[in-house]
Amino acid sequence: MNLLWRTIAHFFAPVPRVQNSFEVVTSRFRVLPTDLDVNRHMNNGRYLSIADLGRLELLRASGLWRSIRRRGWYPVVASSTITFRRSLAPWQRFDVESRILGVDERNFYTEQRFVVKGEIYARLFVRGRMLKDAGGHVRMDELIGILGEAPIGSGVPAWLREWGVNSGLPPAKSPAPSSWD
Secondary structure (H helix, E strand, O other): OOOHHHHHHHHHOOOOOOOOOOOOEEEEEEOOHHHEOOOOOEOHHHHHHHHHHHHHHHHHHOOHHHHHHHOOEEEEEEEEEEEEOOOOOOOOEEEEEEEEEEEOOOOEEEEEEEEEOOEEEEEEEEEEEEEEOOOOEOOHHHHHHHHOOOOOOOOOOHHHHHHHHHHOOOOOOOOOOOOOO
16 A cells, blocks of 8 residues: 555656657656665565566567557466575665566566666566456467567567476466465
8 A cells, every 4th residue: 555656656656758669668756764674775576566566667668568558458477586696775766767678478578677877776577468457368469469479589588487397386276275385
């Protein structure tokens, strides 16, 4: 609930347009007291919540948000991995730089960086899916139709595709019993 106002502010704020879906979009933030943990730095879970706002801004700046919503689609996170390098302190300004890396057979991948004065404090990779309001997932050829082809030299690194496969769980309609070895 404490991100509600921040979400509203970012959703309705004007965003600069980018030329294509694969450009970096920068979102500006400040560490608020509600972002802190007991160590008085930004809570590790808050990075993921703020990254959601960065991805929303990326979709809006590229025009994808309007295109996917018109089709009755919406993005969800299938898995993510984040690496922390430095802490963000109370009231500190920071940017979240977000970009779409590319797609595989079922997912799209984004990279996001938490940056202070040009220096990376944390980096997040997200494997996402596009789902349909009516049920089911969007085929990648449909998504590529509105994303466009990734520029030459960009794309999803092999290690990230492998991580996507290795971190996956069975489909929602398949059993996934919790048994510890």
